[in-house]
Amino acid sequence: MPLLEVKNLQVRVEEREILHGLSLTVNKGQVHAIMGPNGSGKSTLSHVIAGKPGYEVTGGEILFEGEDLLEMDPDERAAKGVFLAFQYPVEIPGVATMTFLRTALNAQRKARGESEYSTPDFLKKVREVAKSLNIPQDMLKRGVNVGFSGGEKKRNEILQMALFEPSLCILDEMDSGLDIDALRIAADGVNALRSPERAMVVITHYQRLLNYIVPDVVHVMSKGRVVKSGGKELALELEESGYAQFEDAA
Amino acid sequence: MNLVLAKTETGRALSSVFAVARDRLPGAGKVADTRRQAFEAFERAGLPHRRIEEWKYTDLRALMREVLPLAAAPDVKALGRARKALKAHTIADASALVLVDGAFVPELSDVAALGGGVSIRALRDVLENDGNDARADLLLTKTTDAMISLNAALATDGVVISVADGTALSRPIHIVHVATASSASVVTRSHVRIGKGARATLVESFVAAEGAKAYQVNDAVILSVGDGAELSQVRLMADASDAVNVTSQILTVGAKVKLNLFNMTGGGGVSRLQGFITLAGEGTDLSVNGVNLLKGTQHGDTTVVVDHAVPHCTSREIFRAVVDNRAHSVFQGRIIVRPDAQKTDGKMMTRALLLSDEAEADNKPELEIFADDVTCGHGATAGALDDSLLFYLRARGLPEKEAQALLIQAFVGEAIEAIADDHLRELAMSVAQRWLEARA
Numbered sequence: 001m002p003l004l005e006v007k008n009l010q011v012r013v014e015e016r017e018i019l020h021g022l023s024l025t026v027n028k029g030q031v032h033a034i035m036g037p038n039g040s041g042k043s044t045l046s047h048v049i050a051g052k053p054g055y056e057v058t059g060g061e062i063l064f065e066g067e068d069l070l071e072m073d074p075d076e077r078a079a080k081g082v083f084l085a086f087q088y089p090v091e092i093p094g095v096a097t098m099t100f101l102r103t104a105l106n107a108q109r110k111a112r113g114e115s116e117y118s119t120p121d122f123l124k125k126v127r128e129v130a131k132s133l134n135i136p137q138d139m140l141k142r143g144v145n146v147g148f149s150g151g152e153k154k155r156n157e158i159l160q161m162a163l164f165e166p167s168l169c170i171l172d173e174m175d176s177g178l179d180i181d182a183l184r185i186a187a188d189g190v191n192a193l194r195s196p197e198r199a200m201v202v203i204t205h206y207q208r209l210l211n212y213i214v215p216d217v218v219h220v221m222s223k224g225r226v227v228k229s230g231g232k233e234l235a236l237e238l239e240e241s242g243y244a245q246f247e248d249a250a
Numbered sequence: 251m252n253l254v255l256a257k258t259e260t261g262r263a264l265s266s267v268f269a270v271a272r273d274r275l276p277g278a279g280k281v282a283d284t285r286r287q288a289f290e291a292f293e294r295a296g297l298p299h300r301r302i303e304e305w306k307y308t309d310l311r312a313l314m315r316e317v318l319p320l321a322a323a324p325d326v327k328a329l330g331r332a333r334k335a336l337k338a339h340t341i342a343d344a345s346a347l348v349l350v351d352g353a354f355v356p357e358l359s360d361v362a363a364l365g366g367g368v369s370i371r372a373l374r375d376v377l378e379n380d381g382n383d384a385r386a387d388l389l390l391t392k393t394t395d396a397m398i399s400l401n402a403a404l405a406t407d408g409v410v411i412s413v414a415d416g417t418a419l420s421r422p423i424h425i426v427h428v429a430t431a432s433s434a435s436v437v438t439r440s441h442v443r444i445g446k447g448a449r450a451t452l453v454e455s456f457v458a459a460e461g462a463k464a465y466q467v468n469d470a471v472i473l474s475v476g477d478g479a480e481l482s483q484v485r486l487m488a489d490a491s492d493a494v495n496v497t498s499q500i501l502t503v504g505a506k507v508k509l510n511l512f513n514m515t516g517g518g519g520v521s522r523l524q525g526f527i528t529l530a531g532e533g534t535d536l537s538v539n540g541v542n543l544l545k546g547t548q549h550g551d552t553t554v555v556v557d558h559a560v561p562h563c564t565s566r567e568i569f570r571a572v573v574d575n576r577a578h579s580v581f582q583g584r585i586i587v588r589p590d591a592q593k594t595d596g597k598m599m600t601r602a603l604l605l606s607d608e609a610e611a612d613n614k615p616e617l618e619i620f621a622d623d624v625t626c627g628h629g630a631t632a633g634a635l636d637d638s639l640l641f642y643l644r645a646r647g648l649p650e651k652e653a654q655a656l657l658i659q660a661f662v663g664e665a666i667e668a669i670a671d672d673h674l675r676e677l678a679m680s681v682a683q684r685w686l687e688a689r690a
Contacts, residue, residue: 073644075646093660111647
């Protein structure tokens with residue numbers, strides 16, 4: 001059974017159709033890249049999979065491990081193993097990062113009927129992951145993402161990904177706002193999480209990120225549909241020729 | 251003032267309240283005269299209503315309708331119920347001073363533990379035994395309004411606390427108001443004097459015994475803080491959900507004082523906390539913070555007047571209101587800077603979080619500045635929880651109510667953080683947490 005199956009998905013936002021029958025199948029162990037110009041619907045797809053309010057699904061379906069994802073609340077999806085690394089992670093003043101991480105992790109475990117993490121185990125785990133991502137301890141004491149640089153916010157997303165151990169990671173424009181060093185640290189963090197039990201969907205505008213996170217499958221999106229799929233060489237091809245050739249195909 | 255117009259039906263009903271209560275009120279001679287004059291002043295105005303500017307959001311004629319007869323002095327059964335209620339509101343290491351239905355109860359209190367340098371007496375005792383003429387001033391205040399006059403007329407008891415100059419109290423003083431009566435008035439008045447260079451922590455709780463319903467609290471606290479003193483005050487209002495609580499705090503503050511005030515209104519059906527703070531000595535730092543946690547049809551009003559009468563004082567006010575269902579939160583903050591009060595630094599910020607479409611919050615900040623070299627400012631916002639923050643938390647696995655609770659806790663945390671005492675800060679946070687858990 002595929003991990004994620006998107007079938008003929010049609011989505012509207014405020015009366016305007018953004019996705020016009022998008023289909024996508026992702027298996028465990030794979031890394032898929034979704035590329036496409038601005039406005040092609042890449043972020044809409046990631047939001048709909050994560051369950052963000054404000055999108056109206058008018059047709060099609062999304063199955064996650066064979067279950068109807070669209071019937072689930074965002075928190076249920078998270079507990080099932082869906083993780084969206086946000087393009088713009090929000091700042092939450094007054095909620096300490098550690099408190100947030102523990103509350104979220106335990107909420108997911110509770111929803112799955114698992115026991116809560118003990119404090120020492122939790123702290124040990126967070127410290128290990130934080131160290132590998134070059135996240136200083138004092139950052140964990142601050143409010144969630146408050147005063148973090150763009151790179152720090154993205155690393156905080158990857159920290160959560162490592163901590164929550166989702167089976168599907170969707171990385172929405174992870175490279176936006178990152179310089180080359182920050183990008184490398186973030187990509188190393190993501191690569192460390194690649195596993196036969198986990199799939200990743202990397203959404204990006206630029207080929208650059210895919211030098212660091214090498215995909216198994218590349219999809220090109222245009223005007224709310226996948227217009228071409230191929231191997232990693234498709235990304236290089238796009239870098240050469242641009243998206244213009246697909247505008248008409250859509 | 252048109253006396254004929256002000257004398258409403260409500261006013262006439264009140265005359266009998268005073269007539270009936272008179273024999274039970276401590277103090278004769280000048281004290282009794284002062285009460286009578288205070289009652290006349292109240293009668294001329296009647297219950298405050300929306301045409302009185304200071305009360306425009308809290309119309310007591312509509313919300314309270316009438317002043318109920320005074321509660322009877324607590325009997326053995328009432329004291330038993332009070333004792334039970336106290337158990338849930340004990341603060342570790344604090345010395346409790348317990349008032350039940352408006353009567354100080356020594357056997358439930360903990361006066362001895364306070365040690366030297368502190369004198370504590372019941373107001374009733376002072377008014378009855380210290381010479382009527384000398385102590386009539388206990389019923390007089392420079393600041394007054396109809397409810398303060400009513401308090402002076404009908405106060406049955408309270409505590410009179412004096413902390414001697416230079417005394418540092420090792421334990422907080424915890425004044426606990428327990429209501430066991432239903433459909434009755436509880437009128438208390440306390441005086442607190444913090445001597446020069448003294449240090450003290452004062453906690454006040456308002457709680458209801460099981461079964462206490464529809465009572466009306468009218469409390470007044472007259473506080474003077476001497477030069478160089480440090481005082482933290484935390485007030486936790488957890489009255490019965492259909493009770494009325496009108497509390498007036500009148501503070502006169504000396505020079506170089508560190509004063510840290512906090513109020514949390516979580517209970518009561520209708521409540522108003524009105525604080526009148528006069529900064530009368532230079533170099534004082536004042537911090538006034540508050541949280542209203544309101545649901546159902548609760549009405550919670552916090553009104554604070556900070557009067558900078560002298561130069562070089564700092565005041566900071568942070569208020570947060572969380573308003574659910576059809577509840578109504580009011581914040582009125584006035585900062586007065588007198589002509590001589592140069593270099594005043596006064597700021598207030600109030601934010602309301604509306605959790606339902608029918609929730610209401612009114613903010614009325616006012617600056618009255620008569621000096622030209624000052625830094626003053628205010629800000630006010632009201633709005634719903636941020637959807638993008640909620641979605642982020644939910645996408646990380648938090649169910650809706652838990653995500654809301656975490657954000658609300660952070661929101662009120664900004665005001666609670668300002669509590670100087672670690673233990674009391676945690677206590678206030680846990681009260682807020684319980685409120686949130688009850689909501690979930």
